[in-house]
Amino acid sequence: MPLQAKLQSVDSISHVETGVLHSPFHSRTSALNINQQWSVWNGFASAIYYGDALLEYFATRNACAVFDVSPMRKYRFQGVEVEAMLNRMVTRDVTAQKVDTVAYNVWCTDAGRVVDDGTLFRLANDEFMLCCADPCLDWFLLSAVGFSQVEITDISDAVASLALQGPTSCALLKAMGFDGIDHCKPFQIMRFPWNGGDIMISRTGYTGDLGYELWLDPGLAEPLWDALFEQGRVFGIQPLGDESLDMARLEAGFIAPDVDFHGALHTVELHHDHSPFELGLGWIVNFKKTHFTGRAALEREKASGNYRRLVKLDIEGNKPAENSVLYADSHCRREIGYVTSAMWSPVVKANIAYGLIEAKYADGEIWAEVYHQKELRWYRKVARCLKVSKPFWSPERAKQTPPPDC
């Protein structure tokens, strides 16, 4: 006889929700998303744009804009060994990170390939929060092997978060009563009581402009959104969707997971993943600290100099080099890489892109084969690309404390 099953009532089973999930701000974001244009991010509906992507993008450069970051994956690391554990996992020196600060980080495999990138919040001596675009708990638990005093919790659904970005963002927060926020330095964290609860504000973001991220209990989500838009009206507030955020981040010189790089743990083909050096993240690889995962491989790679380069490109003409193949010559004879992200930048009036270039061609000429369309008809042109070392957009106000009011 087969082993007996004991059926339970269908309602007592925790069936997963089928279909797309709603973030704590959904009632508000969906009201503003007048065309119901959504993408799916970690299973959650994320606005592609609300009313007009260009207008919303300009708000990040000209006024302020709000992006719902709640679908981001958030993990809490707690315990006396947590600093040592994280220090072994990420490439930067965690022991040097002060309480109430944030540090952009990557973590790699033993082979020195990037698993993911994210922001590490030091909340206390023995407590951190790590935010990343994709789920990563399995890797964190593997990385914690040998550290008995570390507790790692997925708090993604317990924390709602908003990014408020743009020149008037500080002024708006002040007007809302977040006193002292103007003294918050880049990558610093401050906490405020608000509406019977607590809001944590970090001076961080993904637009390269003055901006903050707000972290709160999901119960405060709707009142916070309402307060921001109520008070924000006079500060030019706009909701921000994926499309506009993607433009802002590219101008600011930030890379995007699953766009500019492919996480090592998901990668099937050899070399379809990346090292931090390839991604231009050498500046956060710290060889002065003690051992960390991937160190030996990264030291070898750095010494060899033999790694591809993700470079910022300024491309002639005004046709975005989306999906372009890159060449060492204008006749497109020698293929040397490809474009990972591209756009026309409305604020800088430049045709910009990220290109991943073979090591030995990194210092030579770069040409992009660009396809563009006019009334459905396709045209091809070969455009000269100039390598640029600084981000296209990095206004002074993003670094100033206190920042200007607009």
Place this chain on the structure above:
Amino acid sequence: MNRTYDAIVIGAGHNGLTSAAYLAKSGLDVLVVEKNDYIGGAAVSRELHEGWLYSNCSYVCSLLRQSIHRDLDLTRHGLMIVPYNGTTNFSRTGDYIAEYPDHDMQYREIRRHSLRDADAVHRYEADLMRYARLIRHFLLRTPADPTSFKPRDLGELVFMAKKFAGMGEEQVLEFIRFMTMSAGDYLDEYFENDLVKTLFSTSSIIGTALGVYSPGTAYVLLHHVMGDVDGAVGAWGLARGGMGAISDAIAGALKEHGGEILTEAPVAQILVRNSRATGVVLENGDEIHAGIVVSNLDPKRTFTHIMDQKDIPEDLYDKARNFKIRGSSGKVNIALTGMPDFPSLPPGHMLRNGTFQFLDSLERMERAYDDWKHGRWSADPFVEMTQSSVWDPTLAAPGHYFVSCFIQYCPAEVEGGWTPEKRDAFGDTVIDQISNYSPNFRDLIAHMEVRTPHEIENEIGLTEGNIFQGELTLDQLMFNRPFPGYSQYRGPVKGMYMCGSGTHPGGGVSSACGANAAREILLDLKRPNIVPEDDVDE
């Protein structure tokens, strides 16, 4: 009957038909002789109960080489492979774990059982996919003889080395390790939750006389994800009209090129004169002559049943005798008069259309195997139930259903021999298993076909009912399939060839064995190669 042909193919399984189609397409005069009154072997659809069409043996398709589908114009000959999805694995608690087609839902479903495993799936899938992409390169190629210095073998070895090197040194070592592992141990390396493991484990024991913790089953897992549906590697589809539609379409191509099929014509022996195959003699005494004789039968049957021991080298006879081809699977095909209820799933839930399994731990699977080792069918069997007709309206009238159940484990021999009563008792165990989770299932049954390895052997001629024409263990794969020294489709005498699943790349409805065999035959005949080589996009 005393016509002479250029080539005779013994057996109208889909591989035999594929070989024959290519030989005919090349211009040869070809005859396929089949013992049954229907064609297709284990890729067959039959209406055993009026109004219901069964995929009697194989029931889902992924391995069929797209380049052959295209090259033989099988779509025009009536073939369509349609996708289907959603697997639910019921646990004894009444809960379940499911495989959703949507990435995010799948993530949430696994997360419901284990937070950690939900993330580990990416790592697991990427690693398995790496190996799948590797071996896909070799499906439509003749294995190299690693001891030969012939340019062709050396070229093939270089090809192989390049593909391996393409994975990187570290991964080559991982792959070698993987090939020797058990599926259970492999899954244990990634996952902590038993239900999660069961969800990914089941294809490791399909058709296999091993337990999930027996070394070598990790490869069987891979064998089931190396196929694809339209480039989605690892995906499975259904043949519209049942699996027989595949054989029928290939037969259509064969006939279009002038080939003939003779059914109800069991071959008694392959005729050999002066170390050359000269034709076949049927059980009714008829002789048919041809310079080329191709056997679609499994290697054991080919060399121990239809060849005279005197015609073949002693060591080959020995290898054939020792060939591992143990039967371990049963099949129960069921005609239902309504859709069965599975009360664990909410009414109308998307998973209701999918495949059902009834398993909640690897240990239970191992226990099911223990029964087999003792010569009994599993008291608590693993059942994979595919609701084929939900996706294919040609199989049953609206409101009626055909479900195909694949069962592990069922031995080829039971104490005192198989009898119809024992066969039905085996079938009852399967229905008991399903009824555990679907209280109204039994009441809906209009007809069922219960097949133990005994029936499978008697009807299709698969020795011991082994579904792959020989086990898929490392000692019987690649250049060892079926035996070392015989992996290039050639038999021991001139003009005699093998084209069944017992040859590389092994079991499953792939057409690859048949196509590879045809390529070798054409090479020996010094005719231009017309068989597509590569099926893999790079």
